[in-house]
Amino acid sequence: MAQEGLTPFVGSTHVYSVDADDATNNTLEWSVVEGTPGNDYTISDGDTETATVLWKTAGTYKLQFSETAIETGCITTKEVTIVVGENTFDVSTSNPLATCNAADGQVNYASNDATTSIKFTVNMATGTAGFNPNWEITFTLSPGTGATIANVAASEGTLSGSGPYTITGITSATGTGTVDITMDVTGDIYTVLDVDLEITSATELTYKTSDVDSDDWTAIQTINAIPNTSEIRAN
Structure with missing residues (x-):
């Protein structure tokens, strides 16, 4: 499979994005369920509709985005699976x-x-x-x-x-x-x-x-x- 955001190489940087319901007022957050921040991945711009992720360690990860409504505290969570492969470049x-x-x-x-x-x-x-x-x-x-x-x-x-x-x-x-x-x-x-x-x-x-x-x-x-x-x- 060609390298892309869902199947990246170790050492590659990919951009992930969503369309939030209210990006101005609601709380936006990106996170990765598995691994250790800084060691296995690094997330930049994690509190906007777009996140830039540097993948550092091979493995399978769940990348999550959550939007918390400012008035009610209710949360919508989206998730995608990322399979990071060894670098072959x-x-x-x-x-x-x-x-x-x-x-x-x-x-x-x-x-x-x-x-x-x-x-x-x-x-x-x-x-x-x-x-x-x-x-x-x-x-x-x-x-x-x-x-x-x-x-x-x-x-x-x-x-x-x-x-x-x-x-x-x-x-x-x-x-x-x-x-x-x-x-x-x-x-x-x-x-x-x-x-x-x-x-x-x-x-x-x-x-x-x-x-x-x-x-x-x-x-x-x-x-x-x-x-x-x-x-x-x-x-």
Whole structure:
């Protein structure tokens, strides 16, 4: 079942609402029968027609709304069952294959430096059929000694920042999504160059659910040096 207010993920925030008979004068209250406030859930705006609930622990809960008539003290109570499932929203990346720098195979390359384009791929899976949220990540890029980076770009979403960087509004379909992060790396052609990518946060944007863990959040791109061969000499 797709994640929604009645079947949310742990760590997701959902909004619940009613139409009260007299929201101005009557007493309105939201509550959860099971669990412990603060540990298993957090309710915001609990004395209006709308409640925002952050679900923190998997389990089955009864969410209740009551309206108490100001003149008589008579109470109407409404209840709905919420089944909170384990979070399966997962973002990951991995090391790209090592590559030679841009001077590779070029005849009589005329400089000691080269600019090489590289790409990191970040993948997302919700683990829930029919749940296709937009999502975002924040990440850092750390060039190794002798390397500089420029022209950082994303294949999906909107990129902002200059370290850390954030890509927001990445799309998904059939429960999965992918974004490529590209950049140009400049450095000495006879030196191995590295760039490290580290994801620092990942969130699906529909219900504000964070990644289930921080596994597979780092990747290293290695740019191999070319041999430092001399010019051809003739006698």
